[in-house]
Amino acid sequence: MTQRQVQLRLGFGALLAAVFLVVYAIPAWVSSPSNVGNIILSPLFWPYALAGFTGLAGLGLVFSGLRLEDTGAAVNARSDDPTAAWLRLAGMAVIMGLTMIALPRLGMVLTSMLIFAATAFLVRTRHPVTALVCAVIIPLVLYAFFAHVAGVAIPQGNILRLP
Amino acid sequence: MSFLDSIAAGLSLVGNIESFLALFMGVAIGVIGGAIPGMSATMAVALTLPFTFAMQPITGILLLLGVYKGGIFGGSIPAILIKTPGTPASSATILDGYPMAEKGEAGRALGMALWASCTADVISNLSLILFAGWLASFALSFGPPEFFTLILFSLTIIAGVSGESLLRGALSALLGLLLATIGLDLVYGTNRFTFGDPNMMGGLNFIAVLIGLFAIPEILAMVWHPTAHVGTARSLGKNWVSFADYRRSFKSIVRGSFIGVFLGSIPGIGAAPSAFLSYSEARRTSKNKENFGKGEVEGVAASEAGNNGVAGATLIPLLALGVPGDVITAIIIGAFMIHGLQPGPMMFILNVDIIYGLFIGLIVSSVFLFLIGTVAIRGFKYVADIPKRILIPAVLVLCIYGVFAVNNNIFDVGVMFVMGWVGFMMVRYHIPAAPFLIAFILGPLLEDNFRQSMLMSGSDPSILVRGPITWFFWAMTLLTIVAIVRAGVRAVKGTSALSPKVKD
Incomplete structure (x- = not known):
């Protein structure tokens, strides 16, 4: 372009x-x-x-x-593999769509764990074990802060119910 | 209330561990956020905002101001060590900072960046304290027509200088204004673009829009190109900045600080142009002008003074007039609004304790910046080693929690996602996001003041040019448009003149 x-x-x-x-x-x-x-x-x-x-x-x-004269110079840097880049973007759109469906059903903590892992693998993380550990810990820490310090009613869902 | 009474009131509000701890944490978060390539001071402030909901207003705002101050300095660390500015404001620091790092003087460059940043920060904060109250007392005489012309001028200048062209900036601002019309009409309470959905009747949530615009596009950019922002950090070297270096650069630091104060107090200009102007002035007047661009410590000092000089001054229009000077202050205005505070001239009468509490906090933030900055320079290696492909999903989850927490509403999470895609398209099409966000915030205020003016005058538009203040803002608006259009025409002519040579 x-x-x-x-x-x-x-x-x-x-x-x-x-x-x-x-x-x-x-x-x-x-x-x-x-x-x-x-x-x-x-x-x-x-x-x-x-x-x-x-x-x-x-x-x-x-x-x-x-x-403007058409110099032929592209305004955006090209991705190494445009097809894979578009597929990753489409994957991200699907993750976001599924998040909206899953939030009221699975609750925020479980949904966040799943989308953390999915996004980390979508961007081809070189640290899969760390990603999985963070996928569990970070949503739990955020739940603890927002539910118990900020007093926000975080949606719990039907599967996982946290104190 | 006398000046001393006001200071005492402010001190009674912030004179506790909680406030200073929030400020300290804020500066630390800002320095780390600004130092991580791919994040920015703006994103750091936006992501910290949800954590302030549960705090006292002054504590939450001090936390955000700390992130702002820390983020602007933090951006200089990757600029010098890996030639990637952590924030756009640090772009000018690369010019001499990275050549110094290549010569094994990264520690000296970073030390000078810190000293210049802290000096500029103090000058900028003092300017804020001196001018904000004076401007607010002047603004007390503003009525709806004056506020309408002031906001129009602010939007024009923000649209004009934020991106590559006035027209794209104007389009961005118009889209923001259109988005702000969603919800119930301000006067008649009828529906505007609500599609019968009760979630839309109060308008789109400001936090969802801003996090969508400034955090989600970074996630999408990472998904588009996962190996971007990968760089190798240079070592700090054995040289450290000396007092002689500081004394030699002092004139450029003070000049850069005042350039920052002047440009920062004009809504919309921001830190990056200030840093470049300060750098070019230092190069023009320096005895070592031939060393600029090759690793001159005075160049680092000038650019850092230029961008940090803006940090306090952007709060002048925010606190005195209620008009955000840049994107970060637009986010900070959100924190005020969440706590039921409306920045502007009336705040200097109704909430003088908060105003002076903020002033005291800002002065202290310069000391915290010096302490935390010294540690951060040595600890950058650990920050640079944080895997970006784990950081990005963490940011996504944090965005979801933060946006949900505003209204306990999943609809807002959807708004954030949609705005994220809008923001990503804006990045791809080189449309600046700042005019969009600021127009979205100021849109209801602009319309409200326009309609109030029309009600006052019985729909006679001549009320919009009723006195010297409105004449001044109309003249400034026209001057801005003429100056930006002329600069645009020159740029197009310059490109046309160059292109045959390029083809040859």
Whole structure:
């Protein structure tokens, strides 16, 4: 991705977002009392103003992107193995998704132990035993602090119940 | 209340073991967090924030300020020893610090970095104490139109100087402002982008958004490239900094400290530009200018004084006006809000004990920084040896616990994950995250002051230019835009002029 591509993609993205906000999102998801006579005081005014400025910023980005010369130089350093990098990212997305499902069911401590181990192996740790030990100890220490010092009701789940 | 009464009130609040222990711990956490490549002072402050929920307001805020102060210095350790700045503010320290390490003078460079940091820290803290109260008393006369123009100016300058281009900064700020509209309307209480979900009605949780933006993208970056941040630390060498070195660099340290104070007190500029400006001024005026870039101890002193001079001064707009000067103070404002405190001019009247307690704590933090920094320089090897691929999952788990603890709500954990991906995309597309976060915090304040102004004037927009204060901020906003656009146009022209030569 070159500097020019970044600028153009951001510009078109901002323009699309502005159009989506004005045409669909604000009318559908922002409600205003019918007795508000003055648009400036309406709850709709601020979102519409921001959508307008986003559109302007998008136009500016497209305009400046078109003026940039395409040098062919990539703006981000390439990963050694892009396919593996994308797969790891997808794996991380799955871990995050599963965390949201597991938190109310398994509780925070057990879920944290599992995602600690999963993330450590996802990033190919060279210390697997240390990772497993930390995966057990760190969630327990954090539980002890937040539940007993800070007084937070940490979700316990159905399998593991801690004092 | 007289000055002495205020100091006595502050002392009665912080004059206990708990407060000083929190400050000491904060500086230690900050130095370690800043010294770990791949972490940063910002991330260290963000991750410490959840631990302050259970503390007294003053103790929690002192802990965070300690992390901030320690983190800025800690960043210089890997900058000098492994040529990787621990925080962006330490980038200028590499220029002379690493060449010194290559010559076997890493210990001398680190010692000078510490001495310069502590000196600049003291100057910056004293400036804060001198100017914050004066600015707050001036700001007491601000009404909604003045606050609206002040926040607009702050957002403009933050958007303009945070990243590579004004437009990307502006886009980032606009996205932050849009995100801040989620929730119930401030005046009518109607729904805005809540999708009927009660979790969204109070707006998105600030802590979830900030941890998502500043910690999760680091985890994703590590997942993307697990072997990044791997470097070999240089040995400290036998040379240590001498008082003669300090005396020779003293002028550059003081100049750098004042540059830091000046730039730090303007919202949005931050420590990195200050460090580079201080370094370039030292190089311009030094007798040893030909040694700069080759391992000149005065260069290390100037850049460290520049970045640490900012640390106290960024609190001037935060405490006096309620406007965060940079991302870290934006996080610290979160700690104030969690404890029901609203920084700004009224805090100097209603919570003067907390203000003076903070001032006392900040002065003491410079002493703690000196003590902890001396130990940290020698102990860096152990910090550098922490396996990053175990640290990152630990950070992830800490983020989950911390975000959940704010409201006991799993929904906030989901918000953090989503914001993490947004933050990662922003990094890939080189959109600065600072304007996003600061706009997200200031968004409701900006809208509220705008609508209050309109209510006051019967929707007459001329109230926004009602007096000298608003004229001043409008003029500053316009000047900022013109200056940044001109700099951008010059940069584009410079690139175009260079590219044929590159092709040749």
